[in-house]
Amino acid sequence: MSIPAIELHAVEKRYATTHALKGVSFRVEQGEFFGLLGPNGAGKSTLINIMGGLAQASSGKVEVMGHDVVRDYRNSRKRIGIVPQELVYDPFFTVWEMLTIQSGYFGLGRENHAWLEELLDTLNLTEKRDENLQRLSGGMKRRVLIAQALVHRPPVVVLDEPTAGVDVELRRALWSFAHRLHKEGHTILLTTHYLEEAESMCDRIAVLNQGALVALNDQQELIAQYPHQIGVVDQILDGELPQLLSSAIISRSRNRTQIRMPRVLDADHPLLQQLSAVGIQLDQLQLRDPTLEEVFLDLTRSAVEEEKR
Amino acid sequence: MIGFGCWTLFKKEVWRFLKVFVQTVLAPAVSTLLYLLVFGVVFEEAVVVYEGHSYSSFLIPGLVMMTLAQNAFANSSSSILQSKMNGNIVFMLLAPLSSLEVYIAFLGAAILRGLITGGSVLLIASLLVDVEIYSVGLILLFALLASGVLGALGIIAGIWSEKYDHLSAFQNFIILPLTFLSGVFFSIQGLSPFWQQVSAWNPVFYLIDGFRYGFLGVSDVPYLQSVWVALLFLVMLTGISVAILRSGYKLRG
Numbered sequence: 001m002s003i004p005a006i007e008l009h010a011v012e013k014r015y016a017t018t019h020a021l022k023g024v025s026f027r028v029e030q031g032e033f034f035g036l037l038g039p040n041g042a043g044k045s046t047l048i049n050i051m052g053g054l055a056q057a058s059s060g061k062v063e064v065m066g067h068d069v070v071r072d073y074r075n076s077r078k079r080i081g082i083v084p085q086e087l088v089y090d091p092f093f094t095v096w097e098m099l100t101i102q103s104g105y106f107g108l109g110r111e112n113h114a115w116l117e118e119l120l121d122t123l124n125l126t127e128k129r130d131e132n133l134q135r136l137s138g139g140m141k142r143r144v145l146i147a148q149a150l151v152h153r154p155p156v157v158v159l160d161e162p163t164a165g166v167d168v169e170l171r172r173a174l175w176s177f178a179h180r181l182h183k184e185g186h187t188i189l190l191t192t193h194y195l196e197e198a199e200s201m202c203d204r205i206a207v208l209n210q211g212a213l214v215a216l217n218d219q220q221e222l223i224a225q226y227p228h229q230i231g232v233v234d235q236i237l238d239g240e241l242p243q244l245l246s247s248a249i250i251s252r253s254r255n256r257t258q259i260r261m262p263r264v265l266d267a268d269h270p271l272l273q274q275l276s277a278v279g280i281q282l283d284q285l286q287l288r289d290p291t292l293e294e295v296f297l298d299l300t301r302s303a304v305e306e307e308k309r
Numbered sequence: 310m311i312g313f314g315c316w317t318l319f320k321k322e323v324w325r326f327l328k329v330f331v332q333t334v335l336a337p338a339v340s341t342l343l344y345l346l347v348f349g350v351v352f353e354e355a356v357v358v359y360e361g362h363s364y365s366s367f368l369i370p371g372l373v374m375m376t377l378a379q380n381a382f383a384n385s386s387s388s389i390l391q392s393k394m395n396g397n398i399v400f401m402l403l404a405p406l407s408s409l410e411v412y413i414a415f416l417g418a419a420i421l422r423g424l425i426t427g428g429s430v431l432l433i434a435s436l437l438v439d440v441e442i443y444s445v446g447l448i449l450l451f452a453l454l455a456s457g458v459l460g461a462l463g464i465i466a467g468i469w470s471e472k473y474d475h476l477s478a479f480q481n482f483i484i485l486p487l488t489f490l491s492g493v494f495f496s497i498q499g500l501s502p503f504w505q506q507v508s509a510w511n512p513v514f515y516l517i518d519g520f521r522y523g524f525l526g527v528s529d530v531p532y533l534q535s536v537w538v539a540l541l542f543l544v545m546l547t548g549i550s551v552a553i554l555r556s557g558y559k560l561r562g
């Protein structure tokens with residue numbers, strides 16, 4: 001078997017007051033387009049920071065292309081390009097200056113300039129080449145961040161919410177760019193809060209919640225493994241409802257109600273009984289698979305509820 | 310292994326202060342010259358520190374050293390603090406640079422800034438008054454040592470600080486007293502025995518005393534002693550800086 005692009009083994013991270021990562025293990029294979037999902041504060045950025053050496057794990061082990069990110073940091077950092085979530089930039093420099101500086105940090109000189117020009121071109125930055133970073137719009141700064149992460153042609157590319165606060169057009173451009181990188185053989189790890197994005201791009205998805213891995217699979221299986229399906233009825237259910245039924249309702253809109261139901265339903269299941277008590281029979285329900293978003297919301301919600309209990 | 314990455318970081322740091330040349334080189338040079346004009350003129354006739362040397366000959370090396378030291382310190386400390394506050398320090402942290410390389414790059418840039426600023430003061434001063442030169446080699450040696458010591462202190466201060474308040478506290482409560490109580494404006498031999506003892510522990514005193522020896526050929530302590538003290542400090546601060554960088558303290562969360 002080939003070396004994994006990223007391998008995490010029991011990674012823990014404790015801050016003074018938060019336990020940000022509670023022993024996370026998984027691997028991302030070379031050539032994958034991998035999605036890392038999770039609600040705000042789940043620990044996604046912390047995990048990414050540890051991969052790039054921006055943060056130190058409290059315990060556990062992380063390897064990038066087989067190189068330990070602490071002991072063999074030179075080799076691991078040469079193989080990973082991280083686009084940070086925050087729109088950071090150095091106000092002293094222009095786009096071109098910043099790229100040559102970043103490329104120089106990786107030991108690359110003039111011989112790399114052709115590649116930097118190509119990056120500018122691909123990311124539509126050529127016009128802004130000599131503009132000071134301070135004067136670029138947010139979207140432009142985001143592109144520069146991407147270019148900076150790629151100056152050393154890393155085999156592993158990590159995008160931490162690259163589409164946050166980005167307009168529709170740029171979002172499309174970024175996706176096609178990510179696709180292209182993937183086709184060219186780069187391993188991509190992506191975090192996003194747009195589930196459709198993950199749905200349309202990622203092979204496998206890991207869901208992180210409160211510092212723990214709550215799911216890891218390819219999408220179809222993630223959905224297939226999920227023990228619920230969605231029942232849709234063309235009717236508004238309101239008023240006093242039995243407890244089980246009311247907690248199973250996931251949405252009401254105009255004249256339609258969606259209900260989370262077990263995949264395996266016995267005729268005498270209490271939920272069906274409660275439904276029939278309000279006048280709805282099983283054959284009035286359209287049953288469908290949940291979307292990734294519904295699975296995601298449920299995975300991360302139930303963990304929150306468990307925490308409360 | 311010191312590589313091209315280190316060289317790039319050094320160049321970037323130099324580039325940074327040259328881009329704001331007026332603020333980083335010109336302004337400090339002008340304010341030092343004001344000291345020279347005011348103190349030099351007022352005390353020129355009245356004060357003789359070393360027999361046979363005018364007060365401004367005594368003052369100039371001290372002022373040059375003060376400018377050089379403060380600017381070397383300011384360069385590394387404010388560059389590090391600024392990139393931490395802007396968040397752009399991640400670009401350097403993501404790169405395959407060793408702690409030693411980061412240290413050398415920041416130190417090198419701080420030294421260069423110190424030399425350029427101190428040099429400008431000296432150059433302009435020499436147009437205004439006669440500057441005595443005893444040994445160019447010793448002047449350069451002490452200039453290097455001083456900007457090295459203060460540049461290294463700046464690296465530590467920049468990493469430790471979280472906002473400008475912290476940095477100015479460091480500057481006002483450590484750097485400034487060390488500089489002013491080191492014999493910029495006077496010889497410590499005029500001090501009471503107690504303060505002479507205190508000055509003996511002040512590294513900046515040795516830097517100024519040795520530096521002045523390079524100009525006048527006279528000093529309070531033998532210049533070789535000053536070389537050793539300065540070297541000792543530089544080695545110590547280098548050890549501390551590299552250890553801090555290696556630990557990731559306040560940089561790699």
Ligand SMILES: Nc1ncnc2c1ncn2[C@@H]1O[C@H](COP(=O)(O)OP(=O)(O)OP(=O)(O)O)[C@@H](O)[C@H]1O
Binds near residue numbers: 016038041044562
């Ligand atoms: N430097 C830090 N010091 C203390 N706590 C931190 C630090 N960085 C992150 N945390 C905490 O660690 C937890 C995980 O944060 P992290 O930024 O990794 O979440 P995330 O999944 O990336 O969230 P988001 O989707 O909002 O970007 C949060 O509770 C956060 O407050």
Ligand SMILES: [Mg+2]
Binds near residue numbers: 044160
């Ligand atoms: Mg994040």
